[in-house]
Amino acid sequence: MAMEFLRPATWDEALAAKAEHPGALPISGGTDVMVEINFDATRPEYLLDLTRIEELTDWSADGERLRIGAGVTYTSLIADLADRLPGLAMASRTVGSPQIRNRGTVAGNLGSASPAGDAHPPLLADDAVVEAHSARGVRHIPITEFYTGVKRNALEPDELIAAVLVPPADGPQQFAKIGTRNAMVISVTAFGLALHPSTGTVGAAFGSAAPTPRRATKAEQFLAAELTESGRWDSRAELDPAAVTRFGALVAEAATPIDDVRGTADYRTHALSVMARRTLVWAWTDYRRKRVRTCA
Amino acid sequence: MSTPTRTEQNLGADIAGGVGESPLRPDGTLKVTGEFAYSSDLWLTGMLWGATLRSPHPSARIRSIDITEAVRTDGVYAVLTHDDVPGDNLYGLEHADQPVLAGDVIRYQGEAVAIVAADHPETARRAVNKIVVDYEVHEPLTDPEQAVFDSTAPALHEGGNVLRHLPIRRGDPDATADVVVHGEYEVGMQDQAFLGPESGLAVPADDGGIDLYIATQWLHVDQKQLCRVLGMPANKVRLSLAGVGGAFGAREDLSMQAHACLLALQTGRPVKMMYSREESFFGHVHRHPAKMRYEHGATRDGKLVYVKAQIILDGGAYASSTPAVVANAATLGVGPYKVRNVSVDCYGVYTNNPPCGAMRGFGAVQAAFGYESQMDKLADALDMDPVEVRTRNALHEGATMPTGQVVDSAAPVEELLERVKAMPLPPEPNASDLDGYDLRLLPGGVSNTTHGEGVRRGVGYAIGIKNVCFSEGFDDYSTARVTLKVNGGDAVATVYTAAAEVGQGLVTVQQQIARTELGVEQVVIQPADTGVGSGGSTSASRQTYVTGGAVKAACEQVRARVLRQAAKHLDLPASQLRLHAGKIVSADEAVVAAVVDVLGGETITETVTWRHRPTHPLDENGQGNAHVQYAFAAHRAIVDVDVELGLVRVVQLDCAQDVGKAMNPDAVVGQIHGGSAQGLGLAVMEEIQVSGGMVRNPSFTDYLIPTILDMPPMQVDVLELADPNAPYGLRGVGEPPTISSTPAIVAAIRHATGADLTRVPVQPHHITGTP
């Protein structure tokens, strides 16, 4: 029952190892993996350590998008990308404690695909793409197709996440998360919002209120249409309070939460509507003050 | 014998500071630099690791246990079940009703069934999983009210499910009043959440006995229970205190002590056991959940006429300290108020829920949430200020408790309330300025849920009462051995007790007392073990009182001998001499000799067993002088509540407490900060959620305790109104701040939201009203 510890020095070696041992469990920051192992919840034959592969810790501008390597920690994301990816940076700030943020990665959050993962709502709101590699080649998985079930994702057994591709913000972004403690808390429910003035669209997504992180598509469409039809993208006029309320209600409607040890289903639904309304007002206030870049 | 640890422990560091000063802790630097050896750091080469198999069911009968596969595992040295317990397979603090290893009955989820020793902790855990237990699973009894009132409920122990019913009757049972308020309240199951998990090392000795290095609150009560389980006399069962990483009551009962000893004796090898955080939640008792019904009657001008209460405390599967918890909740059940007519019925019951026992402020914490909620309700009904209604009924010295006991030292209830009320308030939040926010100061904190929207401020007050030391006629004593001799040209005192330092600073206070009484600079604290008489329990806010009293008394005897000796040398009456700063000083303040010269090569040793004044049992009406001393603390809480999301930030938590004498002012304030934080935890987040007898959140992922962003700054006001019965006039400090903190915070949340809030911890959906 020994556990092999594979330590590839290059990405190609990592992909080869994953092809040879599809059951190998990748480990990046280990902040989820080590908890599972310590609890004996998982006992993989092979652990595939990705921390020696230096290129994974880089981020770069990749055409229209930012390419965040799978080894980029929350701490460096907050330090380097808060201006270009404000929503993701806000979410990253709420993850665990400084120690966890120093090791934990967005790729690890995606690997775990927990409905409570804080990176998911902003990734969904921002139309991210997961760049999966295998010895067979490269696959770009749109974020909306990535989450396939409770703690399940669309990766094939021989695939690894190389990077996440995220368009830099073209408008204001917000993230809010409910926890019953004022720091260092797993979300009871969380909400991410991205306004996209350049395309006249809206991204709105939540966590911990459905089996997977989820976009509130109707709410997105309603708000985009409302802003477009009323000419507010250009006029930057104050929001119609009724529209704000409606947006909150539509976000709540998209949720299918459960009662669990962290909160009740009804509370989650209620809290989502409040967070959706508030974050919209904050984002719109930013937009009206042109405090954010308006083009990519 | 020195403790087998990987780093050296030096508790004898030479630091100045007598009683009333705040010298540094002798163990402080080691702790802050991470070098202090806790019980989890115990280590001997060749030691084995123990692991425990626990029942997954809260109620079951064991049909059979098959250990074949576990025994066959490579690296496994022993697999033991109840058949292998040489003595009595029962332990317990007062009532021995809990099996060391379950026989045929399982009474709670997590009950220990079998133990394994192996050469690696992981091997031991894996072998545990190979033990096959055939359980006949039963429906658990989980409703404490059913345990009291439903005679058809299955009896979990001989004698039924009511472990203790304590009635308190005083005055007219039929008294009526103009204004009556009713309330039903609930307190959830809080955990002590100490940071150092249960751990210890048992070493088999050449004489056939055992040496156990252990983090505990009371070495001798562990020893007494172990002797019974192991079938050995006390001289064969020797315990030494290992580094204790917090206790708060959770280390009063045995956890892995007997298991490690059994495995060590069986294998002839040292055995270490250390619980994981998850196992820790099953390995110790918790705070009793309570269901309380209160009725308060008062005159129109706010004077209490009567209080009726029914308090049900869920003791879970085994007795632990439930009888004492019942006594506190009942005798202190109306709070620090004068009430002529009282009728309280307090029940402690058995259920198939996790066993509950000691936790900081026990009994008093639960009752305070009930009676203080009622005082606020009464204030509302009378349209009176909540502090006013309290001060109108405030207990004071000379007043009579519902037990008939007359309060015979300071009881500054009114003054404490007035003091917290008079403290400066924090600035009002500027609601209109949604830009000038600092997330860390808002409800929801860094999770960014409000920039000021929905936030309302509330202020709440509460005061609590706690008995200090053991009550109801318990023979409550401590033993201290103090030695004085010359070492390296200086007079050095050594203090030796079995009292447990659990982080509260007892070692510092012992040094301070010896410095003050003996006038020496250097005081060595010898490691605590069972080589000296019992120090009693580190609980009930009693150690500075009782062990402090014992150290003081032993020092006085040593001092008397030094002075007698000096008197003989100097040919002066001993009564005219005193010790100061290493010198013998005469009545006219002249230095007449040095202590080192008087001592010469001699070692002076005195051992004293010291008792506080006796207490007495309660009669069938709950009447009697059951308590040694009462202690009081008051809190004012200021909260900001996001009323739409139900999230709370405690903005400020202020406390005034009478400590009789601040033996170590920094340590006193530390206790008040810590106790208040623990009360804050109970108010807004801490609860072991149990459903059908099963614990749903046995981890720090979902059992939340306050962080530095949850615990606000405090203004602390310490009163020193001496109790003439106590050493130095001191009053126990540790528990009172935990008691009033919770109801003050809940009162503030009610004030901010208008919500009823009859249960702690308050959850967001209680505030938002969403189910």
Ligand SMILES: Cc1cc2nc3c(=O)[nH]c(=O)nc-3n(C[C@H](O)[C@H](O)[C@H](O)COP(=O)(O)OP(=O)(O)OC[C@H]3O[C@@H](n4cnc5c(N)ncnc54)[C@H](O)[C@@H]3O)c2cc1C
């Ligand atoms: C104390 C504590 C607090 C926490 N608080 C939060 C919180 O507030 N919010 C939150 O969202 N999470 C929290 N977490 C969970 C965890 O920190 C996050 O999910 C984090 O993003 C995981 O990243 P990691 O790099 O440590 O992943 P790892 O543990 O290394 O891996 C996680 C999963 O991803 C897989 N994986 C890792 N890298 C790759 C790759 N390149 N390709 C394919 N699969 C991969 C692993 O196999 C594993 O299944 C907390 C954890 C702890 C211990």
